[in-house]
Amino acid sequence: MNAPTPIAHxxxxxxxxxxxxxxxxxxxxxFGTQFSTALVVREQHGRDESAFxxxxxxxxxxxxxxxxxxxxVKLAAQYKVPVIPFGVGSSLEGHLLAVQGGISIDVSRMNQxxxxxxxxxxxxxxxxxxxxxxxxxxxxxxxxxPIDPGADATIGGMSATRAxxxxxxxxxxxxxxxxxxEVVTASGEVIRTGTRAKKSSAGYDLTxxxxxxxxxxxxxxxxxxxxxxxxxxxxxxxxxxxxLAAAVNTTIxxxxxxxxxxxxxxxxxxxxxxxxxxxxxxxxxxxxxxMEFHGSPEGVKEQVATVQDIASDLGGDxxxxxxxxxxxxxLWTARHNAYFAGIxxxxxxxxxxxxxxxxxSRLADALLDSVTEANEAGIPYFMVGHVGxxxxxxxxxxxxxxxxxxxxxxxxxxxxxxxxxKLGGTCTGEHGVGxxxxxxxxxxxxxxxxxxxxxxxRALDPDNILNPGKIFSI
Amino acid sequence: MNAPTPIAHxxxxxxxxxxxxxxxxxxxxxFGTQFSTALVVREQHGRDESAFxxxxxxxxxxxxxxxxxxxxVKLAAQYKVPVIPFGVGSSLEGHLLAVQGGISIDVSRMNQxxxxxxxxxxxxxxxxxxxxxxxxxxxxxxxxxPIDPGADATIGGMSATRAxxxxxxxxxxxxxxxxxxEVVTASGEVIRTGTRAKKSSAGYDLTxxxxxxxxxxxxxxxxxxxxxxxxxxxxxxxxxxxxLAAAVNTTIxxxxxxxxxxxxxxxxxxxxxxxxxxxxxxxxxxxxxxMEFHGSPEGVKEQVATVQDIASDLGGDxxxxxxxxxxxxxLWTARHNAYFAGIxxxxxxxxxxxxxxxxxSRLADALLDSVTEANEAGIPYFMVGHVGxxxxxxxxxxxxxxxxxxxxxxxxxxxxxxxxxKLGGTCTGEHGVGxxxxxxxxxxxxxxxxxxxxxxxRALDPDNILNPGKIFSI
Numbered sequence: 030m031n032a033p034t035p036i037a038h039x040x041x042x043x044x045x046x047x048x049x050x051x052x053x054x055x056x057x058x059x060f061g062t063q064f065s066t067a068l069v070v071r072e073q074h075g076r077d078e079s080a081f082x083x084x085x086x087x088x089x090x091x092x093x094x095x096x097x098x099x100x101x102v103k104l105a106a107q108y109k110v111p112v113i114p115f116g117v118g119s120s121l122e123g124h125l126l127a128v129q130g131g132i133s134i135d136v137s138r139m140n141q142x143x144x145x146x147x148x149x150x151x152x153x154x155x156x157x158x159x160x161x162x163x164x165x166x167x168x169x170x171x172x173x174x175p176i177d178p179g180a181d182a183t184i185g186g187m188s189a190t191r192a193x194x195x196x197x198x199x200x201x202x203x204x205x206x207x208x209x210x211e212v213v214t215a216s217g218e219v220i221r222t223g224t225r226a227k228k229s230s231a232g233y234d235l236t237x238x239x240x241x242x243x244x245x246x247x248x249x250x251x252x253x254x255x256x257x258x259x260x261x262x263x264x265x266x267x268x269x270x271x272x273l274a275a276a277v278n279t280t281i282x283x284x285x286x287x288x289x290x291x292x293x294x295x296x297x298x299x300x301x302x303x304x305x306x307x308x309x310x311x312x313x314x315x316x317x318x319x320m321e322f323h324g325s326p327e328g329v330k331e332q333v334a335t336v337q338d339i340a341s342d343l344g345g346d347x348x349x350x351x352x353x354x355x356x357x358x359x360l361w362t363a364r365h366n367a368y369f370a371g372i373x374x375x376x377x378x379x380x381x382x383x384x385x386x387x388x389x390s391r392l393a394d395a396l397l398d399s400v401t402e403a404n405e406a407g408i409p410y411f412m413v414g415h416v417g418x419x420x421x422x423x424x425x426x427x428x429x430x431x432x433x434x435x436x437x438x439x440x441x442x443x444x445x446x447x448x449x450x451k452l453g454g455t456c457t458g459e460h461g462v463g464x465x466x467x468x469x470x471x472x473x474x475x476x477x478x479x480x481x482x483x484x485x486x487r488a489l490d491p492d493n494i495l496n497p498g499k500i501f502s503i
Numbered sequence: 504m505n506a507p508t509p510i511a512h513x514x515x516x517x518x519x520x521x522x523x524x525x526x527x528x529x530x531x532x533x534f535g536t537q538f539s540t541a542l543v544v545r546e547q548h549g550r551d552e553s554a555f556x557x558x559x560x561x562x563x564x565x566x567x568x569x570x571x572x573x574x575x576v577k578l579a580a581q582y583k584v585p586v587i588p589f590g591v592g593s594s595l596e597g598h599l600l601a602v603q604g605g606i607s608i609d610v611s612r613m614n615q616x617x618x619x620x621x622x623x624x625x626x627x628x629x630x631x632x633x634x635x636x637x638x639x640x641x642x643x644x645x646x647x648x649p650i651d652p653g654a655d656a657t658i659g660g661m662s663a664t665r666a667x668x669x670x671x672x673x674x675x676x677x678x679x680x681x682x683x684x685e686v687v688t689a690s691g692e693v694i695r696t697g698t699r700a701k702k703s704s705a706g707y708d709l710t711x712x713x714x715x716x717x718x719x720x721x722x723x724x725x726x727x728x729x730x731x732x733x734x735x736x737x738x739x740x741x742x743x744x745x746x747l748a749a750a751v752n753t754t755i756x757x758x759x760x761x762x763x764x765x766x767x768x769x770x771x772x773x774x775x776x777x778x779x780x781x782x783x784x785x786x787x788x789x790x791x792x793x794m795e796f797h798g799s800p801e802g803v804k805e806q807v808a809t810v811q812d813i814a815s816d817l818g819g820d821x822x823x824x825x826x827x828x829x830x831x832x833x834l835w836t837a838r839h840n841a842y843f844a845g846i847x848x849x850x851x852x853x854x855x856x857x858x859x860x861x862x863x864s865r866l867a868d869a870l871l872d873s874v875t876e877a878n879e880a881g882i883p884y885f886m887v888g889h890v891g892x893x894x895x896x897x898x899x900x901x902x903x904x905x906x907x908x909x910x911x912x913x914x915x916x917x918x919x920x921x922x923x924x925k926l927g928g929t930c931t932g933e934h935g936v937g938x939x940x941x942x943x944x945x946x947x948x949x950x951x952x953x954x955x956x957x958x959x960x961r962a963l964d965p966d967n968i969l970n971p972g973k974i975f976s977i
Binding site: 039136137146149151170179190192193197201202205206214218219220221222224225228229230231232233234235237238240241242246252257258268282284285286287324325327328331348384386387388389390391418419420450453455456457458459461462466470473474475476477479481484485486487488497500 | 521540561619620622623624663664665671675676677688692693694695696698700702703704705706707708709711712713714716720727731732755758759760761798799801802851858860861862863864865891892893894927928929930931932933934936940943944947948949951953954955956957959960961962963974
């Protein structure tokens with residue numbers, strides 16, 4: 030943890046462990062050109078999209094197979110040296126930083142789509158396949174993989190953080206969509222969890238235990254996920270609201286009515302302004318819902334009519350339709366770039382992001398007060414929300430060299446999390462705990478549950494070599 | 504395990520542990536009239552719907568609160584005596600038998616609906632609430648709880664076995680529908696897992712670890728589940744087919760097309776015959792799909808049209824509609840009674856049930872060969888299937904006193920499971936492992952994964968007091 034000022038809710042880390050030259054030599058001998066200790070490579074692997082300073086690993090192994098991962102872990106285990114799985118580095122919570130030393134296992138070259146079982150609506154991939162590459166690979170089958178966290182993250186990374194994003198309101202998160210895994214354990218053994226059957230009661234749900242374990246219980250080397258038939262009809266629309274409250278209340282009403290909306294995203298005026306600049310758009314600079322409807326032509330019409338009624342009752346403007354696939358893509362690309370648009374709205378800044386998720390009826394309470402607090406504090410921010418799930422993100426844009434700004438952002442973050450927990454929610458809807466939410470996790474889950482998690486961690490990884498310092502600091 | 508003849512795939516159990524008089528005295532002192540050692544009570548709690556002989560606990564505690572469960576577990580832990588949670592006894596896999604001795608903790612009196620959060624589509628209940636009682640309690644809200652394993656099982660029992668049944672094809676299983684739990688651990692400590700937020704990435708998914716753990720990792724004392732808006736329109740229909748293959752192929756096609764059918768159940772001619780006798784119906788005695796469609800009036804019409812087209816292409820008869828809610832209820836009651844109808848078709852018999860689930864494209868291979876084998880063996884049976892999920896059950900009807908019949912049934916069961924595993928499926932879609940599928944679990948998951956499960960079990964329950972002998976024999 031390299032924050033210039035101590036932040037109350039960040040737990041101190043154990044000191045980085047030594048990486049003996051003998052291990053580096055053994056890795057070099059085994060992996061040859063798939064192994065690097067170059068500073069630039071190590072620095073690339075010791076950072077992510079969070080505001081934490083770089084903590085480079087001692088070396089990077091570029092795994093190309095399950096055997097590579099297994100051998101790398103076995104060698105590291107021999108020396109009790111940490112291993113940190115790395116995909117494309119899109120974590121927002123410091124998951125990839127070598128805060129306790131060790132080596133990074135980069136799986137981005139494990140990017141094969143291993144088997145497309147279109148007739149079963151499943152696909153098995155290596156962990157380095159990104160969600161866009163996966164969708165490209167299955168395009169000709171008439172199926173698609175809906176989970177979309179914004180970034181073109183790897184399926185391995187998305188599984189490890191239990192990611193979700195837009196579309197989750199209809200299709201669920203990685204929790205619901207990973208069917209089976211191949212995992213390298215702390216001893217380097219290769220195990221399989223789950224099957225391609227849609228459901229199972231066969232023993233403990235190791236698949237769900239691994240999903241969201243942030244690399245601390247095993248390194249995923251194969252992931253089998255569900256696919257869905259491409260909807261017959263897709264319509265996307267924006268609807269502007271005179272107030273953030275009206276947009277949130279529209280969302281709450283449509284979820285409570287059970288409208289099977291596929292995407293329901295909220296951006297505040299502040300964020301639209303940044304998106305307009307970044308993506309050269311001219312969206313009205315007020316609170317906006319960006320929605321997508323999937324289904325049969327008739328079904329989509331029904332959904333749209335229902336949502337239009339609700340929105341209009343609650344003060345929304347007329348819908349503006351993305352009429353063509355190109356327009357739709359442009360709109361969603363703008364939404365996906367909201368994070369970068371936010372960052373670029375303050376040159377040189379880094380974002381401290383929040384990720385609470387609350388029961389849908391409490392969304393207005395959670396979100397509106399958080400925005401008010403940010404405005405009152407005068408901190409630059411952006412706000413985007415997968416509001417259909419009760420999940421939203423504030424991105425506080427801080428000068429990374431300003432301790433005061435960092436402290437202020439973390440204070441706002443703490444207030445926001447405490448509010449969400451009081452409302453029955455969670456400190457992280459989809460980003461994971463990483464380095465950033467350990468203390469929040471303890472408040473949320475309680476000592477008993479966190480101790481149970483740690484008991485499992487210690488049992489499965491007695492030498493604490495699997496991504497140590499994430500979820501738990503020691 | 505009290506089978507008269509050893510069955511190859513049943514693992515031997517450790518000897519029952521002594522239950523010291525001091526523990527019985529302490530329980531009596533703490534629980535008074537909530538405590539019983541009467542033989543009739545113990546025998547009621549030492550059996551279930553499986554074909555295993557009774558293995559009564561040494562005593563039964565009737566818990567009425569979380570504190571009761573916690574205290575009972577604490578006392579048992581002090582003496583390292585097993586505890587077996589008991590709901591209504593509808594397990595099919597021997598989960599409730601005190602095969603290693605111990606005391607039963609009956610939670611059926613913990614039957615309060617604690618909070619209905621209609622505006623969030625969630626409800627929190629005590630574990631002894633049955634699914635029908637839950638639906639009765641939420642009826643006035645316009646919401647319902649869809650998971651329906653047939654039996655009027657408790658929400659605790661359904662969570663513990665990761666149950667599903669009809670409706671799961673659309674609404675998922677207990678895996679997808681349990682949001683949060685209160686659990687008493689092996690030391691008697693009370694912990695909470697999950698929140699009422701729809702999604703979360705906050706640490707290990709203890710909720711999903713507990714769901715399906717069959718009482719071996721903790722005793723559930725509160726369960727929060729999702730509710731769904733009652734569909735605007737519901738239509739139920741039967742469709743008869745000249746062959747089982749045609750019915751199965753219709754199912755496969757409609758799932759592959761993504762039809763959001765709510766229920767898709769298969770009964771073979773044999774089973775229809777038993778159902779007709781049991782429920783005084785006159786359904787045509789051939790393979791039949793029993794289907795239900797949920798949605799808007801238009802949406803339901805679209806689904807029906809699609810399925811009628813498929814069925815008619817593949818040799819199905821015209822649909823027969825259940826026109827009124829009463830007719831619909833009668834039809835589904837008949838389906839739910841198929842198990843008892845089967846049992847009653849052979850007076851004095853018990854059923855050895857199978858529960859494989861395969862990827863949908865392999866359903867015909869899995870199911871048709873299993874039926875052929877049963878017919879060739881000349882064993883009486885019934886066959887019902889949640890075929891939309893790739894899950895079906897054979898119930899081999901054996902004379903409980905005939906070792907030969909038991910051996911034959913278990914041989915057919917073994918062949919059926921081995922076939923399902925070769926097809927990428929699981930040995931149990933929804934009943935759990937219990938006493939009956941430990942060896943199958945090892946074949947399915949592999950030694951590495953089962954060893955990981957056992958490592959977790961040992962870490963969380965070092966004295967092996969939580970329902971020992973289930974999932975793992977020792």
